[in-house]
Amino acid sequence: MDVSSIDYYANHGTSFLHRARAASKIIFAALVIAAVVISDSFYLLLAVYISLFTLVVWTRLPVLKIATIAAYPAIFALIFAAASWNGSWMNAGIIVLKALSASLAMVILIVTTPYPDVFSCIGPVLPKIVTEGLFLTYRSLFVLLELTGNLVKGLRVRGGLTHGRYVKNIVNFSSGIGLLLVRGLDLSEKFYGVLKVRGYSGKLSGGVRDGRTGSDDIAAVIVGILIFSAALGVKTDSEFSEYAVYMPAVTLLILIVSAAYALFSESGGIVWKR
């Protein structure tokens, strides 16, 4: 989980998905996840994954890094796939692709949307304490990540984490975590003091950024609707499901064209001229 990179991508991107409002992208992610949940076609799921990959290319963010961030659930999905093994690679592939696609849809949402915007959107359906906890967790996360980075560096420099001394390493590492906890609790007291000075009365406001629904929002929602419609069609219409086998090839073609375009437009054609 590279939280700092995720936050950086969300705040510094300029793609159409970055410009779209959080609500549109939440609808997009929800539609993709709904498609993943109802689908049991290997070809369709592969096409969904490739389509999401194409979207990542369009965001102009580091594709492999984002795919790696989103690949974590595959480890657990593999355990489920191994337990469901019936001699069919496709069945195992379905389980892994479901986990990968849903995860990539969420990661696309989060690398293109600053966290406060996401929290503000989901806030109305969550209890107040959870919404405020989300804001404060996010706020504390970066302070603690920095503290942890310094702590690990300090431990390494002073020989607290060395090869071959595993027991000592675990003891030192745990003391480091303990120290982090104690400092974190002091930090929470400071937070409370600062919030109190600023007039905190049990409510944090995380206003949604202003903005009208524009073409970027419509594009995000349309992509989600297309993916969900395809999944619904394959699931319910036997005639349409026969075409599912061609979907990965079509989406792969779109991915190749998109990647070529991204590369060409970024390099000004230099790559092609060479």
Added chain:
Amino acid sequence: MSHMHIPDGVLPVWLVAAGWIATALILAFCIRKVGGTDLKRKIPLLGIISAIMIVAMTLEIVPIAYHINLTVVAGIVLGPSLAFIAVFIVDLLISMFGHGGVTVVGLNTIIIGAEAVLGYYLFQLFRVVMGNKSMFQEALLAALLSLILSTSIMLGIVYLAHVGPESIGSAGHMISGTGGGGINFPRFAKTVFILSPLGWILESVITGLVVKYVYRVRPDLILQERS
């Protein structure tokens, strides 16, 4: 991997929905319970502990998915109700990082929340039984037992998926998911029980050492009495 994050799409929808309903009910109960306390002061603490749990998850102890969670530490420091809320916040956040399924946040919260709640009560029990002789041992045992129990809860959830919605009277091929009915449960349980012990031991030892350290530095955080 002291516990497993269930990914999206492997469990049937009826079970996923049941997980959300159960989590909503438990959350409502927890929020009601902490409502009487000094909540304004507790919210920053809740945020910090949730953030510490996420930071701990970013520190991979053994490559490929073995990381610590500090759920039992969260339970001991926050108490069962706030710890369950913290677990929900953490699960919701990490699902956005692609670390565990978003549709199964409810079920994952029940599994990991059980770890925190059981950790708290077991720690209190061991404190009474062992008489505060060794914080390390008391926290280690509490963490180990709660991890074994939460893994068993996870297996129970997967077993329910294995039973299938049709036999429970729910319905529909549209909501049956993929993995649930097709999972070979004995094989799954065997895999989990082969992979998990290393995670249990690491997490328990680290929990014991962290609690021992915090007890030395700030005993009030570990021994505070809750109503």
